[in-house]
Amino acid sequence: MKSASEKVPALNQSGTPVPTRRFRCPPAEWIVGLAFVAFGLWAYLQTPVSWVKAGVILHRHLAQAFTASSHLMMTLAYSVTLLRYVPEAERRTWTRNAAFLASAIALACVLLVPTPQATQLGRLLESSMLGMVLTALTLTLFLPVAGLVSLRRVVGTIAETLLLWGPYLIYFAFCGFALAALPVRTLEVKDPTLMRMDLSLGFSASQIAYSWRYDAPWVYDFSSVAYRLLGLLVALVIARLHIARAWAHARRALFVSFLVGVTGLTCYRIVPAIGPIFAYTPSPS
Numbered sequence: 001m002k003s004a005s006e007k008v009p010a011l012n013q014s015g016t017p018v019p020t021r022r023f024r025c026p027p028a029e030w031i032v033g034l035a036f037v038a039f040g041l042w043a044y045l046q047t048p049v050s051w052v053k054a055g056v057i058l059h060r061h062l063a064q065a066f067t068a069s070s071h072l073m074m075t076l077a078y079s080v081t082l083l084r085y086v087p088e089a090e091r092r093t094w095t096r097n098a099a100f101l102a103s104a105i106a107l108a109c110v111l112l113v114p115t116p117q118a119t120q121l122g123r124l125l126e127s128s129m130l131g132m133v134l135t136a137l138t139l140t141l142f143l144p145v146a147g148l149v150s151l152r153r154v155v156g157t158i159a160e161t162l163l164l165w166g167p168y169l170i171y172f173a174f175c176g177f178a179l180a181a182l183p184v185r186t187l188e189v190k191d192p193t194l195m196r197m198d199l200s201l202g203f204s205a206s207q208i209a210y211s212w213r214y215d216a217p218w219v220y221d222f223s224s225v226a227y228r229l230l231g232l233l234v235a236l237v238i239a240r241l242h243i244a245r246a247w248a249h250a251r252r253a254l255f256v257s258f259l260v261g262v263t264g265l266t267c268y269r270i271v272p273a274i275g276p277i278f279a280y281t282p283s284p285s
Contacts, residue, residue: 029255033167036174036262066231067172068125070165073232073239075129075136078161080243082139085149085157094148098135105131121228164242168254171261 079098086094109127140158143149212219234257241250 065228073235077242
């Protein structure tokens with residue numbers, strides 16, 4: 001007789017058991033991701049851009065709010081998934097220790113590492129990302145050594161995480177090259193068609209909105225913080241889906257976010273115009 005803790009397999013209409021399907025990454029996002037890699041390599045090799053040192057590029061890239069948020073939530077989802085395989089008697093202790101370690105590293109980075117050019121929110125996100133990455137690495141190394149999680153479970157969790165988040169990480173790896181190449185190949189002009197579109201309502205909504213930056217600085221400060229928190233919110237939702245093992249929804253959210261980024265880069269090339277924040281300069285006092 002089966003115990004209540006055993007899972008009963010799902011049945012189809014004919015009454016036969018339906019085999020449990022493991023997470024499998026469809027090729028669509030990987031095909032787009034590899035195409036983006038090809039474009040990134042072209043931008044690096046063919047575009048006359050003066051590249052700075054690799055270490056500087058890496059630091060600038062990881063310091064971006066969207067990049068830091070995605071890495072933070074990816075490693076958080078990985079760590080939570082890995083801790084599920086720890087025996088129940090030890091799970092709470094290891095979870096508490098992991099949270100303490102991540103918080104301690106983040107706090108140490110904020111207090112001890114000087115980053116004068118970064119915003120306070122940027123410093124917090126970058127420090128939290130470093131704390132979570134080092135904590136995930138610690139769990140990966142120590143849980144198998146302590147005999148709490150088998151090496152097979154660790155390798156499987158790493159593979160699932162990379163298969164899910166891989167294309168999104170590819171975008172972040174090469175979007176810097178694309179962004180650096182676009183100004184070289186794109187003219188900075190005030191496009192008259194876009195100007196007419198701005199005035200189609202009878203007034204320039206863009207000019208009014210961006211005048212707030214100079215007339216009410218708090219609006220600009222608030223929008224800057226909200227924009228950075230948007231990346232954290234998107235990554236948090238995807239991480240929550242990952243933790244819940246809702247693979248289809250998590251893949252869809254990651255793929256859409258990937259396409260939004262790639263489409264944005266494409267639109268910058270197709271529409272050669274500078275943004276309203278540069279087109280509408282402050283009026284002389």
